[in-house]
Amino acid sequence: MATKQPHNVRWGFMATGWIVEVFTHDMLIDPSLRGADDILHTIVAVASSTSKVKAEKFIAGNNIPSPCAAYGTYDELVKDPNVDIIYVASPHSHHFQHAMLALEAGKNVLCEKALTVNAKQAKILIETARKKNVFFMEAVWTRYFPLCIQIRNLVKNNEIGEVLRVSADTSVGKADAENAWDVKHRMVNKDLAGGALLDLGIYSITWVFQILYNTLPPAERKPPSAIASQMVHYPLTGADESTSMLIEFPKSTPSGKFKSQGIALTNLRVAVDPDEKWSAGPSIRIQGTKGEIQVYGYPYMPTKYKLIPRKVEGQPDPEIKEVVAEFPGNGRGMYWEADEAARCVRDGKLESDGMPWEESLVILELMDEVRRQGGLTYPEKIESTEYPLEI
Structure with a gap:
């Protein structure tokens, strides 16, 4: 009997900050070390919002295997047909705009926490993911330890x-x-x-x-x-x-x-x-x-x-x-959320049971109320549900 091949999920990274470096390190660790023999992660594209050179330096500096495309804009990244899922890791002030860009392009999305600045933005992202029939999850990595x-x-x-x-x-x-x-x-x-x-x-x-x-x-x-x-x-x-x-x-x-x-x-x-x-x-x-x-x-x-x-x-x-706790391959633990996202994409699921859409919304509604009680507001553009909007 032939051994079943692991399902390969091809990732595109939106941003090149510190958290993406940690995520990359974990993604490049052999999944079999943590018993994840059913899936495989391949990083096929990295995009910087400022320059292609910055994306190229990120790829080289983090020893991402070739071929891996480098882009100087996020628009180019979401148009790449080789990308199955996009990891949105820009500041949370920009999550709504950047996740919308990926979802509207029909891409599956794993978006860093906090998912958005407010619950209204999150509702629109969820509605868009449902309409486009793509996977969407808030990257609360701790949930999957x-x-x-x-x-x-x-x-x-x-x-x-x-x-x-x-x-x-x-x-x-x-x-x-x-x-x-x-x-x-x-x-x-x-x-x-x-x-x-x-x-x-x-x-x-x-x-x-x-x-x-x-x-x-x-x-x-x-x-x-x-x-x-x-x-x-x-x-x-x-x-x-x-x-x-x-x-x-x-x-x-x-x-x-x-x-x-x-x-x-x-x-x-x-x-x-x-x-x-x-x-x-x-x-x-x-x-x-x-x-x-x-x-x-x-x-x-x-x-x-x-x-x-x-x-x-x-x-x-x-x-x-x-x-x-054990962290196979000397990882930080971010690979477990990547494994969950990959399996959901493989299985055609739109959301994860560990961090479902409804729960992300309830948490954002809580934070909205806490900000209201504390008198904390952000600039109008960051709070806006208008898309697209240059921030």
């Missing part, structure tokens, strides 16, 4: 009982932010939709939602029933440097018996891991009626978890289970 899938399954299987609270903190510790970043840096530049919420807070929100929302059957998932937040604005630009969110859900997981609460934190100045040894404890706590799960490592790249059962009177002390 085997460690995260294990944790979600523990919750679904009632291992820690009814989960009533999830707290997650994504804070990076740039105490002297004014000297760490120029005012034009994407982290603090409102012209690029900068700030803690959209760039970092999305990961804290991701943990709240992947546990308290995604673990319920789709028909049982309900948007937050209450949202309260506090925001501190960065004095030099007006972007948010600190945002704290308290999110109430009408149904707990897995049975829906109670209400539940998510606490999502993000801050540019304080650090969730001040001594870089995780002495401060876990960045995420998932608390249920029968115990809790503590997750270590930054929320975007968790490295281990502890399952701590609740002490039962008259019983021996419970055994604490510790699981450490």
Whole structure:
């Protein structure tokens, strides 16, 4: 019997920034090292919005095998017939325009988080993907870590009982932010939709939602029933440097018996891991009626978890289970979301169960409300749903 060949998915990259370098490194690692023998990733095109030379330097500097086309415009990239799926990795201020460009050209799209600046933009992208009958997914890479899938399954299987609270903190510790970043840096530049919420807070929100929302059957998932937040604005630009969110859900997981609460934190100045040894404890706590799960490592790249059962009177002390993440081929973990996207394209799926369109929309609606409460707005062109629009 002949061995079935892996399905080859041909990628085009829209942008050449740091995150694309990380993605490229992971994509070039042999999929069989992580047990993904059914798919193959080939990078066939890279586009820079500024020059073809920059795209060529990116290809050479990241050892992308030939043939790989270099383009100096995104219009050329989306017209390339050899490209099956486009990875949109421009600043999130530009996601709507760039994802629309790819979708309108009939391309499958994996778009970096935050998917868009607001929910209205995301709705249009989803409608366009549906109309064009192409795959479209927000690239929340953390969702596809085997460690995260294990944790979600523990919750679904009632291992820690009814989960009533999830707290997650994504804070990076740039105490002297004014000297760490120029005012034009994407982290603090409102012209690029900068700030803690959209760039970092999305990961804290991701943990709240992947546990308290995604673990319920789709028909049982309900948007937050209450949202309260506090925001501190960065004095030099007006972007948010600190945002704290308290999110109430009408149904707990897995049975829906109670209400539940998510606490999502993000801050540019304080650090969730001040001594870089995780002495401060876990960045995420998932608390249920029968115990809790503590997750270590930054929320975007968790490295281990502890399952701590609740002490039962008259019983021996419970055994604490510790699981450490593995990153085959010395990767960062971005290859798992690429694998998911490739399989969805192969199977003709329009969206992923791990990060479905409806959930991306609910999360963006949450962030819209948090921005409203905090008085955070971005330039009109960035918030616009007009397409095409030069930004």
